[in-house]
Amino acid sequence: MKAMKKWMRLVALLAVLGVVAASCGSDEESAGADCEAGETDGDLAFFNWSEYMDPDLITAFQDEFGVTVTEDFYPSNEEMFAKVSAGGTGYDVIVPSDYMISILVSEGMILELQKDAIPNHVNVSDKFNDPPFDPGSVHTLAYQWGTTGIGVDLGVTGPDVPLTWGLLFDADLAEEYGLSGRISLLDDPRETVGAALKYLGYSLNSTSADELAEAEAVIADAVSRVAAFDSDQYSELVVAGETIVGHGYSGNFLWDFEEGESEYTYFVPDEGGTKWVDGMAILVDAPHPCTAHAFINFLLDAENGAQLTNYNWYASPNAASEQYIDQEVLDNQIIYPSQATMDRLEFIEDTGDFEIEYTDALTRARG
Amino acid sequence: MAVDAPTRSPGDGPPVLEGTSEVATPGLEREAERAKARQGFLLGLPTIVYLLLFFVIPLGFVVAYSFATRTRSGRTELRDFNLDAYARLGDDIVMTVAWRSLWMAVVATLICLVLAYPLAYYISTRSPMVRNLMLVGVMIPFWSNFLIRTYAWRVLLDSDGLVTQAFEFIGLGDGRILFTSNAVILGLVYGYLPFMVLPLYAAIERIDWSLVEGARDLYASGWSAFRRVVWPLSRPGVIAGSILVFVPSFGAYVTPAILGGNKEGLLGSYIVLQFLSARNGPVGSAVSVVVLAVMLVATLVYFRSGGKNL
Numbered sequence: 001m002k003a004m005k006k007w008m009r010l011v012a013l014l015a016v017l018g019v020v021a022a023s024c025g026s027d028e029e030s031a032g033a034d035c036e037a038g039e040t041d042g043d044l045a046f047f048n049w050s051e052y053m054d055p056d057l058i059t060a061f062q063d064e065f066g067v068t069v070t071e072d073f074y075p076s077n078e079e080m081f082a083k084v085s086a087g088g089t090g091y092d093v094i095v096p097s098d099y100m101i102s103i104l105v106s107e108g109m110i111l112e113l114q115k116d117a118i119p120n121h122v123n124v125s126d127k128f129n130d131p132p133f134d135p136g137s138v139h140t141l142a143y144q145w146g147t148t149g150i151g152v153d154l155g156v157t158g159p160d161v162p163l164t165w166g167l168l169f170d171a172d173l174a175e176e177y178g179l180s181g182r183i184s185l186l187d188d189p190r191e192t193v194g195a196a197l198k199y200l201g202y203s204l205n206s207t208s209a210d211e212l213a214e215a216e217a218v219i220a221d222a223v224s225r226v227a228a229f230d231s232d233q234y235s236e237l238v239v240a241g242e243t244i245v246g247h248g249y250s251g252n253f254l255w256d257f258e259e260g261e262s263e264y265t266y267f268v269p270d271e272g273g274t275k276w277v278d279g280m281a282i283l284v285d286a287p288h289p290c291t292a293h294a295f296i297n298f299l300l301d302a303e304n305g306a307q308l309t310n311y312n313w314y315a316s317p318n319a320a321s322e323q324y325i326d327q328e329v330l331d332n333q334i335i336y337p338s339q340a341t342m343d344r345l346e347f348i349e350d351t352g353d354f355e356i357e358y359t360d361a362l363t364r365a366r367g
Numbered sequence: 368m369a370v371d372a373p374t375r376s377p378g379d380g381p382p383v384l385e386g387t388s389e390v391a392t393p394g395l396e397r398e399a400e401r402a403k404a405r406q407g408f409l410l411g412l413p414t415i416v417y418l419l420l421f422f423v424i425p426l427g428f429v430v431a432y433s434f435a436t437r438t439r440s441g442r443t444e445l446r447d448f449n450l451d452a453y454a455r456l457g458d459d460i461v462m463t464v465a466w467r468s469l470w471m472a473v474v475a476t477l478i479c480l481v482l483a484y485p486l487a488y489y490i491s492t493r494s495p496m497v498r499n500l501m502l503v504g505v506m507i508p509f510w511s512n513f514l515i516r517t518y519a520w521r522v523l524l525d526s527d528g529l530v531t532q533a534f535e536f537i538g539l540g541d542g543r544i545l546f547t548s549n550a551v552i553l554g555l556v557y558g559y560l561p562f563m564v565l566p567l568y569a570a571i572e573r574i575d576w577s578l579v580e581g582a583r584d585l586y587a588s589g590w591s592a593f594r595r596v597v598w599p600l601s602r603p604g605v606i607a608g609s610i611l612v613f614v615p616s617f618g619a620y621v622t623p624a625i626l627g628g629n630k631e632g633l634l635g636s637y638i639v640l641q642f643l644s645a646r647n648g649p650v651g652s653a654v655s656v657v658v659l660a661v662m663l664v665a666t667l668v669y670f671r672s673g674g675k676n677l
Contacts, residue, residue, distance in 0.1 A: 076644065078441075078643065078644050078645075078646055079643040079644060081440075081441065081646065082441070082642055082643045082644075082646050083643070085440075085441070085442050085646075103440050106440070107440055107442070181543070181546070184628075187629060187644065188644075189644060189645075223630060226628070226630060227545075227546040227628050228546050228628030228629055228630065229628065229629045229630055230628070230629065240525060240526075240527075241525075241526050241527060242525050242526055242545065352439065353439045355439065355440065355441070356437075356439065356441055356645075356646070356647075359441070359644060359645040359646060359647075360645060360647075362644070362645075363460075363640055363641070363644065363645045364460055366630050366632065367460065367463065367630070367632065
């Protein structure tokens with residue numbers, strides 16, 4: 001029986017060594033391969049928000065470069081972070097938002113982009129170059145931007161609804177418009193707690209424990225009237241008649257409203273709300289950094305950028321794309337809000353140590 | 368359930384199972400036994416390695432993570448091992464979630480048992496041909512993916528859904544149950560019913576019906592014959608089925624997320640929430656470890672108590 005014990009020990013040892021070796025491998029500092037413009041080094045793994053990419057663009061990229069693109073999707077920045085922070089995910093390109101970009105940069109999780117491999121970086125509008133969350137646009141280039149607000153089925157509420165976050169949080173308004181059990185909130189700590197903070201008249205980047213506690217109470221009170229916390233299907237739920245008001249992103253609502261039979265609207269509440277920019281970034285442990293650069297360059301092409309906006313109805317940060325974007329999209333104030341609306345909007349910023357308080361507040365509030 | 372299979376671990380001393388007199392040829396006998404044991408081990412090796420690599424070691428990571436430190440950005444780092452995560456388990460919210468999960472799992476298990484028992488009884492008393500057809504029928508749902516079937520329920524249960532309209536038609540008022548705990552229980556019962564039917568069927572089918580005849584001959588009423596003969600003899604199936612339904616219901620994630628609207632957390636969703644949204648690996652791991660331990664103990668106790676009849 002001794003021999004068998006030895007066997008077992010050997011197997012266990014090998015297994016442990018294997019795991020250790022595997023985990024060490026992923027810690028290796030990627031030296032940031034030197035890529036030429038248009039150079040590819042294998043198939044691309046793309047980790048993106050759900051319902052955010054035109055499948056035709058993926059096909060076009062595959063055809064042009066002879067590589068295969070694998071897409072995976074996430075519903076919130078936090079979920080994306082949780083998955084990539086372990087390392088070794090095999091993803092090349094991710095699309096984090098503003099504040100998450102700061103976090104990823106400070107954690108050293110995304111590469112400095114090689115601008116010479118992305119000649120189209122000059123297409124990005126000045127407004128989106130050198131953003132506060134990534135000074136000098138060293139690590140990211142803007143993908144799309146938009147706002148977060150409320151989508152409403154006007155067929156149920158009637159045409160005049162108050163433009164307030166109260167539609168999501170206020171018991172009296174819920175009573176008046178019959179919204180109880182017909183509300184969805186984003187399953188996203190910064191957005192949902194941020195909306196409650198705005199409703200209370202605070203900044204959505206508040207780092208005051210008292211203000212956050214108030215916001216948490218507002219959400220906790222609303223939970224009994226909320227049908228679902230959902231970051232994927234909020235617009236489908238409104239159009240299906242399952243919810244009447246939904247908290248979500250401008251483009252997705254517009255997209256799905258086209259399908260519905262009722263009258264709908266999307267608005268950013270008068271209290272103000274979130275504007276956001278998502279940037280394209282390459283993970284430090286990306287297996288195919290050159291294909292990743294080629295992909296970012298491809299999406300920043302003037303016509304491709306326009307095709308993306310014409311498809312997903314989020315605003316384009318690509319200055320060169322404007323001439324190719326459909327006029328009805330450019331004229332749509334939901335996609336390109338007026339200056340008056342823009343003035344009421346805030347970017348979500350990295351709150352540093354306080355970041356975790358937001359996620360904990362939402363976790364507690366939903367009970 | 369292979370729990371009672373004769374097992375022999377290394378170092379048990381001289382094997383006596385074969386009942387041979389080892390005094391006669393001790394050396395040869397032992398050598399043959401060893402060769403046999405080695406053969407068995409080699410045959411089992413792939414599975415042992417598999418379980419070690421993909422079950423034991425990951426489980427070790429979960430345990431290690433539960434004592435780890437969470438950084439300000441929400442990464443989990445394996446240093447400064449501490450009990451903070453376990454301290455959080457006493458929080459009201461964790462308790463609420465745990466009780467709610469327990470309650471839902473118990474209700475789902477009981478409903479499954481009540482629904483499955485008559486069906487299993489019926490199936491096992493049919494002719495072999497009919498029996499096999501009905502068993503295939505029970506298993507047909509497994510041919511399509513659980514996620515897709517759960518989404519299908521969402522369509523049935525939504526405001527314009529068939530179920531909702533039927534409820535309203537027969538006058539049960541506002542039949543809206545999507546995104547309520549009733550929808551979650553319905554989804555659980557639907558999803559795990561076959562796991563209750565199959566072991567029950569296996570147990571009932573094995574019953575020697577002459578025992579029931581005997582009971583009736585001794586003037587037992589039908590109910591009494593059931594209560595004192597059939598039910599005790601089918602107990603192993605009841606226990607196995609209950610465990611197969613209770614365990615996954617207790618940790619359910621997909622069903623509450625899709626049919627319950629991702630609120631009113633159950634333990635499964637709470638753990639996922641900790642990992643993906645709250646980015647709190649240590650707390651998520653600690654909850655997992657405790658759930659695992661509780662389940663293990665409960666299952667052992669359950670088996671022990673039913674063991675006499677197994």
